[in-house]
Amino acid sequence: MPRPWKRLAGTSGPDKKGLSGKRTKTENSNELSALVENSNAQTTSDSKNHGQNLSNYWLMKTEPESRLEKGVDVKFSIEDLKAEPEQTACWDGVRNYQARNFLRAMKLEDEAFFYHSNCKEPGIAGLVKIVKEAYPDHTQFEKNSPHYDPSSKKDNPKWFMVDVQLVRKLKRFISLAELKTYHQAHKTSDGPLKNMALFTRQRLSIQSLTQEEFDFILHLEEKEAN
Template identity: 65%
Template sequence: MPPRKRKLDEMIADGKKQKSKPAQPQKETKGSNVEYCHWLMKSEPDSRLEKGIDVKFGIEDLKTCPDQTACWDGVRNYQARNFMRDQMKLGHKVFFYHSNTKEPGIVAICEVVKESYVDHTQFDSKDPHYDETSKKDNPRWYMVDVKYKRMLKRFVPLSQLKQLHIKHKETGGPLKNIALFTKARLSVQPVTQDEWDYILSLEDEG
């Protein structure tokens, strides 16, 4: 029997040449085949109702979770899902980003403490991210667990990152292609080693 064809949307979102890669030490290589080991994940620190349910989840909410760990449920975008499902591995570092708030920006560092598993909220009709088209024998959405590590010494606002991004496009600096602006609407984004190091260096600025 031929392999079952996957749905078109998933093919597109996955990219056609995405072969399953062995889970091995992540390394950034020059050129095409980049494997990431740093990430940025967006979450909303302010209350907002979605289907009558508050989706607020800021860094202070993560800190109060058991073991300061939360499952990253509710992602309903294929690209973001694929990063979580296929590429986010134990020990990977994550910038925790506050979005849709007065002062958007990076607030903290987290770590992946559980690799991808089925997002249970897709089957929960009361959940704001319920997906009635997803079947239990073939789940569509996956998540990882993320654990709080530490606050940044200094909040790094989106406005500063944007200034630097614009400047670096001219100068060829490390933030010239940062996904925060080149793939602005992705809620789970890869961060290169250079981007990570550069943003961390901003912590120590006056």
């Protein structure tokens, strides 16, 4: 899959409109995954939201260090997001169906962890929220974009993006190494991170989290780093 990064919001004026997410407190992520996972559905199956207002939780990977792809720097760190107008950016460049389907399942105000990948210190740097639901990713039509997709047609776009806004940086950086320690421990203790997608769906750039996973990770910022 393509990279997760995104790039500026400038090109796409974020707007807001709204709705709320859903999520039942049971296995959400699993059921959500089941709904969303492999379908290539094109139409925006308008949200399967039974009128609940439960939120979904996500993890979105981005590369905080410079790397050129087709001559274009794909770097996008939490500091880059912070520097954007309204601290908002569009999340372009996702070129994997499963990740795309998650993007399309995101609802306004859903929260996501902002994850730094492919870098010196991988891990969760901050919290963002969805401020614009899925709409076509314009970079798929741009020949000079590293994410140009000649097979995608304007009247039937393949790839989508959302806009995210910084909520805040976490009080401390939560490294992949730390999360992995918990993941390993939880596999035997039946703890909240035992099935975390970061470890079980290694290469997925957009992942969904259960409420338990989200809450557990968020509470880690209050503790000392291991």
